[in-house]
Amino acid sequence: MSTTCRDHIGSLTQSIEKKTDIPRLSAAGKATGWGLAMMAVLMLGASALGAPLGWPTFAAGIGVFAGVCMQKRRLLWGYLAEISWSVLPLVAGLFVLVDGLQRTGVIDCLAHAMSPLSLDPASQAGWLSGITVALASNLINNLPAGLIAGYTVVAAHAPLHVLNAVLVGIDLGPNLSVTGSLATILWLTALRREGIDVRALEFLRLGLVVMPPALLVALGALWVA
Template sequence: MAASAVTAALSLDATVVLLTPVVLATSARLGARPRPHVFATAHLANTASLLLPVSNLTNLLAFAASGLTFTRFAGLMALPWAVAIGVEYVVFRRYFRGDLAAPPEHVPEAAEPAPLPRFATAVLALTLAGFAVASLAGASPAWAALAGAVALGVRALRRRETTPRRLLASTAPAFCLFVLALGVVVRAVVDHGLGDGLEWLTPDGDSLPALLAVAGVAAVLANLINNLPAVLALLPLAAPAGPGVVLAVLIGVNIGPNLTYAGSLATLLWRRMLHVHGEDVRLGDFTRLGLLTTPAALAAAVAALWAGLRLTGG
């Protein structure tokens, strides 16, 4: 639940960069086997990023192409998000039953509870509310995110908890430039043949079989070329078909990367984080777990999306 909440509210990168080291440290302190919990941070960084437009960069791109409001997007994705997480939970419980049943190596001493970061929590709550308000006002949710970042940054500077240079570095200008360059490259590739091939593979309509096929194509493409290029290539084809097809693409590029290391930048970053902390994850383990979770979670999430669209007339 922690990984799902962090991913949805703070984005999948927060789960990978912040929560994964916490999981490793907590497992070591409790004497528990870390594998189930570490794998959960990777899978839920992808799967649990379905809920909000701000949970993933792919979501922001799909949100812009869908024509939906912030609240409508979240409403349509809430059931697919919950269903996909449920599938992951069931498979994880069975796959890691030996690790979960193993007794702890030692009983830890009681630790004092950490104080609640009230200011940061309040800013987060106001920022999330600001996303909805901005959408209703016809403004980009980026403005609400900027306001929250400024509030936290100014306070950290006043308390001498950071420096202007570190704040600038946290904006990841190199990554922003990478995304821009990637968009230019993908646009060129799509215009010179890839778009025609994807259009031939992508069925028309928003029936359940069509949505399943769209999500499947998106998942395969994400594992072949990474999920960010995949969504950039597919959104121009999906947008004219309506928001349901756009969201099916999103389900494919968000859940699909759990199948391979190369599926998303978050998974690659997760693997790097584990290496830094001296943990080794075998490719076979990751792939076997992905084969068990990804098709089931993908199909269940698409079915939930289709049901939501039919129930709400969207």
Template sequence: FLLIATLFKSVEPIHIIKNAPWQVVWFSLGLYIVVYGLKNAGLTEYLTTFLTYLNAQGNLIAVVGTGFTSAVLSAFMNNMPTIMVMDIALKDIANSSMIYANIIGCNLGPKMTPFGSLATLLWLHTLSQKGVKIGFWQYSKFGLIVTPPILLVVLLTLI
């Protein structure tokens, strides 16, 4: 892409490299390393055991439990690695509602903290460059109040 940009003079590659949100790049790279380590430490096996237990409790508990588990993991571990880890943990559980609950949780959960989603981190970086500062607690206070009830209502539609 940098080669094409250089050929067409649409953007200067040095400008892109200089102004890239490197803290987000390093954060996401570190995130995948940590998640890989957690997987090797048995996180997926633990989640498989936990999700199998939830599934045995009936569809209501299975769906709500799966959705909130993936939401909390997404909020604090980021949604991209969470969806991957949870997909592995759910692969042998024959409950499509739990799979949908995982997808919903991984999409709504990141609204609870700023580092739950790389898109949010990029937006916050862009806003801070424009002089709009939104702190962790300011973002999380609102997200932690608004997200759980919305998540619950959406998950209940799967029952």
């Protein structure tokens, strides 16, 4: 094992402080927590009904903000400045990319290529799908990768073991690099506001130690099951 790998594994095995001072949650914090719980319920309900999630999520976010403002009895304009507005064009561009691929027939071609493999129980379609989606998530982000994979497996009428492998790839693959998921980008933005700088190369080095073994073990468990 290389020295770099040992260093990263050593950083993961450091002791965690057991006694910490937990501050009392403020009334605004409690209101935000209840608002997030209601947002989760609303999004799950919309998803169960097959409704688009965009407007319900937006309305729930506005509701949480309004509730905190009412609790504080003032309009908290400063909170709006904490939003990572620069991420919105990125997300919009990613969805435009997916729509362009769908309209140009690329997804249909992917579904056509997947159909023969996924219909053969003895094929390696699960392994291939999981690893491909995991790597694609780091190249184009897991939002478009998940949408493309979702459209593809539906069009190809992929069996359950391929669907499960795709879900594993979407969930674990983005842990490799900072470009893997929107959540990672948002967290890094929040950390940098607090003066904590996590370099992309450092993240990748740790991701190379953590992600591939987890991905292979998870796909292996699906293969055995």
